Amino acid sequence: MDIWKSEVWKDKYKDHNVRKGLRLKFDRGIDEELKTGFKEYCRWLRSEYTFPIRVPVYVKNFKKIKAMDGEYVFGTFLGPFNFLEEPYVRVAAGDFKESFEEMGEQAVYQYLCTLTHELTHYFQWLNNSELTQIGKERQATITADRIVQRYVDAKYEEKQQFLHKLEQRAKRRELNESEIDKLRKIAFEDDVNNKILIARILEESKLIESEKILLHLTKDIDDVVRMEACNDLSNSDSLEVYEALKKIASKDSVGMVRGYAIVALGDVAVEINKEKEATKFLKNLLKREKSDFAMIDIWAVLYCLGEERWLSYLLEKIDSSKSSERCEVANCLYGIVDEENKEQIKTILKKRRKIEKSKEVIESIEEVLDIIKKDYNKKGM
Numbered sequence: 001m002d003i004w005k006s007e008v009w010k011d012k013y014k015d016h017n018v019r020k021g022l023r024l025k026f027d028r029g030i031d032e033e034l035k036t037g038f039k040e041y042c043r044w045l046r047s048e049y050t051f052p053i054r055v056p057v058y059v060k061n062f063k064k065i066k067a068m069d070g071e072y073v074f075g076t077f078l079g080p081f082n083f084l085e086e087p088y089v090r091v092a093a094g095d096f097k098e099s100f101e102e103m104g105e106q107a108v109y110q111y112l113c114t115l116t117h118e119l120t121h122y123f124q125w126l127n128n129s130e131l132t133q134i135g136k137e138r139q140a141t142i143t144a145d146r147i148v149q150r151y152v153d154a155k156y157e158e159k160q161q162f163l164h165k166l167e168q169r170a171k172r173r174e175l176n177e178s179e180i181d182k183l184r185k186i187a188f189e190d191d192v193n194n195k196i197l198i199a200r201i202l203e204e205s206k207l208i209e210s211e212k213i214l215l216h217l218t219k220d221i222d223d224v225v226r227m228e229a230c231n232d233l234s235n236s237d238s239l240e241v242y243e244a245l246k247k248i249a250s251k252d253s254v255g256m257v258r259g260y261a262i263v264a265l266g267d268v269a270v271e272i273n274k275e276k277e278a279t280k281f282l283k284n285l286l287k288r289e290k291s292d293f294a295m296i297d298i299w300a301v302l303y304c305l306g307e308e309r310w311l312s313y314l315l316e317k318i319d320s321s322k323s324s325e326r327c328e329v330a331n332c333l334y335g336i337v338d339e340e341n342k343e344q345i346k347t348i349l350k351k352r353r354k355i356e357k358s359k360e361v362i363e364s365i366e367e368v369l370d371i372i373k374k375d376y377n378k379k380g381m
Helices: 032-048 096-103 106-126 133-171 177-187 192-203 208-217 223-232 239-251 255-271 275-288 292-304 310-319 323-336 342-355 359-373
Strands: 022-026 055-060 075-078 088-092
Touching: 022 032, 032 055, 032 096, 032 106, 032 133, 055 106, 075 106, 088 106, 096 106, 106 133, 133 177, 133 192, 177 192, 177 208, 192 208, 192 223, 208 223, 208 239, 223 239, 223 255, 239 255, 239 275, 255 275, 255 292, 275 292, 292 310, 292 323, 310 323, 310 342, 323 342, 323 359, 342 359
Parallel strands: 022 055, 055 088
Antiparallel strands: 075 088
């Protein structure tokens, strides 16, 4: 039976009026990030479980706490002999900053597990658990992991619902500053999928804070997040973004990220009338670029900036031995096809289509051919 759901305690308190609930008390100097984590978690615990007699939780600004047996530990629970007296929990949190630097957001969950471990002892005390001391410790450890994981899952689902709701609002340009601030906080967490979704949401927003968040995501450890952030900065008309994209295009360690930055750079250059400067920059970059993927994007952007000779380089690359490069060529051609070049592009792509085996490349080629068939006239990336 779930010790947190057991109601053995009911007979103890049915004739007594005692204070109920879960309370938090923080020492001075406790990190604000951790305080927020504790508060949100305890709010969730109150909504899920009953605390029939108040249990104060003292979050102490020490690396460890001295237990009754003299041992230094991360958390303690004291349950009085008299069940009408309030018990209490202590959690050591003095080394949070060091833990956060090493583990990121996971450090918060480590402290939540300690708290939940000690609160399990509270419910064991409430319900007169007959387990041995070893059994109680084992139960507390297993239960803490399970409950914190439930919380993490619930929090993730809540974030997903929130993000999908904002995705729809963003499409209607309805995001407000409060929602942007919430997105900023989530963007600083560890979940890659959330970061990618946030980048897509922020693409639709014209608020300055949105660009700041996207610029932060261009420095993320995950290359897919960096690619998405670069892609979603392509609508900017900011000189700061332009300079940041130049830096990414030159220095990011992943060729595909550099490629995405290059494409976005071309779009931003047009917006802020930096076409000539961008052309010069990209030609110099081409001299030292080693990634074929990034070179494909340089050729495409140079063509869009008025350097027509680079189209032939792009078309030749449709026969690359790497399917990822052939796919990128087709994607670039989708962005630059127009009345003047559509026949040349159509001839090359139809020829490639006959021998292409990659499903992804075939789909990309057919998208370009479809747009030509519909006589879609589109310029720019």
